[in-house]
Amino acid sequence: MDIVMVTSKLYLSTPSLLSITLQALQHQQSNNLPSKLSFTQTPQKHQKSSSSTHYDHPNIDQTQQIHAHMIKTHFDHSLQIPLSFLPPHLSPEAQYNFLITSYNNNNFPKQSLKIYAHMRRFDVQVDSFTAPSVLKACGQCSLVVLGKEIHGFVLKNGLDGDVFVCNALMQMYSECGSAVSARLMFDQMAERDVVSWSTMIRSYVRNRLLGEALDLIREMHSVRVRPSQIAMISMVNLFADLTNVKLAKTMHGYVIRNMNNEKMGVPITTSLLDMYAKCGNLAYARWLFDGLTQKSVVSWTAIVAGYIRGNRLEKGMKLFKEMLEEGVFPNEITVLSLIIECGFVGALELGKWLHSYMLRNGFVMSLVLATALVDMYGKCGDLRSARAVSDGRDDKDVMIWSALISASAQANCPNEARELFSQMRDEGLRPNEVTMVRLISLCAEVGALDLGKWLHSYINQQGLEVDLILKTALVDMYAKCGDIDAAHALFSRSTDRDICMWNAMMTGFAMHGCGNEVLKLFEEMEILGIQPNEITFIAVLHACSHAGLVIEGKRFFDKMVYGYGLVPKVEHYGCMVDLLGRAGQLGEAHELIKSMPIQPNVVVWGALLAACRLYKNPSLGEVAAKHLLELEPKSCGYNILMSNIYASAKRWNDVAGVRKAIKDSGIKKQPGLSSIEVNGLVHEFSMGDNIHPQTGKIYEMLAEMSMKLKEAGYTPNTSVVLQNIDEEEKETALSCHSEKLAMAFGLINTAAGTTMRIVKNLRVCDDCHAATKLLSKIYGRVIIVRDRNRFHHFREGSCSCGDYW
């Protein structure tokens, strides 16, 4: 103790060693080192140093240096902390706090917690300053157990009357995912400041309890607490999640009204521009961005990410380069967001470029970044690159394994995904909720109902928490695997539905052609006051189109734009063109395309072309086909449709012309693939394939099926076959279509009377549709076929789609 006294006296009158160290480091940095990319630099302000100077917290190198120095001297052995390395005249508590805060500021919460452990070992008390710092680290590490320990000390040391400490406790509970505990804290507080309110609102937003957040905002106003700019940022974030331009504008107005003559800060403007970008209104986002007096790396990140999300890739790239020219360097979150957005829109090239940019510019390939890359490559269907990123690492955690599993799902390798799953377990990693979500969406993707059911029971058996996202994934899986009743049962039982849950259910119903159920749910949503988003309307329009509800469809489209303020995306136009086209209103459909403010894509023109085929309109079909070939010259599906249109109009010369064009271009038709799951394994078939071990038996079965079909009076519809071959061969080609092979395999390998579920990657053809109807009757089976667009339930000789698909 004496030593401390003496040294502190000694150093109080001289510049502290810390500031000398800092100055030296600062000097070194400004002279030699380029600014590091992986950390945000905190500007070092202090020049002269005296005992009264405010100390900025050092960066991580400096923090570690101080820490190391402390350990080397007395730090680990006694409480005699050498004051020379810290701001002078501080208590031991404050010195610990200084180091904890330094590690926090440099984003090393685990180090902070080590310092805390040390502090406890030497029985230094948690005070009103250390408590919030340690709690912050607990929150970042999601260590609610440690957080509760601090809570205990807070109560023991009588700090529970301190607003600052209580706010930190709320924040900790919120970050650990418990909005309920945070609210308990909030309710118990004797005194609340504006920070308490905004922390609680933020807590609800973070935990996606949007209704509660809105209620709390109202309550805050009713007790006359005015929102600060920071409080409003939480609210803006809340509205950003709603992806609704009309509500976004309302929020913007709210912010302006509550500014109290303050200047709009950079952070709030950034959050507003991010909100607009997420709602798809890039013009507003850009306008706000351009108006920023100081553009920080955060603002740049938000606007570039916004452009990528809106699929304006060149523009996004251009801005990214502008950012670099302005001397603003991307941080880890920048590349992380941009990579995530690339995955979102499937921008593989840009994603690769960002990957190489990272490597070239010395970014530390953290596990988080690697996971984002694996995820992006997976979403873009590039399994090889995904594996290249993850394979070399020996620090793989559950998250990156899960991303890899999803990547193999995307690449259509369900059995490989299963393999990875067991590999992961072999390495001693326990699958968590995230793993299960990804595996279950894989089942949804490939239509593996048995595996999905097994995973569902595994979740219950392992006692994993079925949160809203997992439940949504399960609803989606059951719906997409054809078990719409199971999906609906799960949906009905959940009390805490969010918009994703509603959307999953409505999309499921729409896929199964249950238009009225979708409209019923939509009505229910409106009564409950739940804000539909653009995805909701895709489901609603889809439902109208499958159920032939033309007038309702138009009404919903208007409602979406004028009632809910959503900007229609190309998907919505696709639904509308499909809707009008199916109803035979071809002219109106064409007018709608011409009036679109955005570029129509292949879905839009494809819908028109399909309608032209249905209603035998070659001239408009040509217009659509021309656009389609411009958009996707490598595809011949449209040419095939066009030749079918000419054939039905008996324009044989044109048919021959198109066929020659296909032949000349040397492009192959996208192969049709059908899969069926038997005993948890997915078996996939392509047309006429003979690689399956049971090939012999399958073809015997196929022959039997043909015979029984003929007995039932079925004649093959050979007009759908394109090849220039004779009629008999055409029949053979038809009978080998992949769905018929899958069906034969199913008939052999499942017990009589079992429902068969088949998943097809293309649209089911006319001939297979007619044959399957009869087969369902002949073999007394329910056959559920999921094609590219929707479900067909074949039962007793008829199909749920009413022959309208």
Added chain:
DNA sequence: CGGTCAACAC
């Protein structure tokens, strides 16, 4: 206490 970042629905 704050602005860009985490898996689900298209």
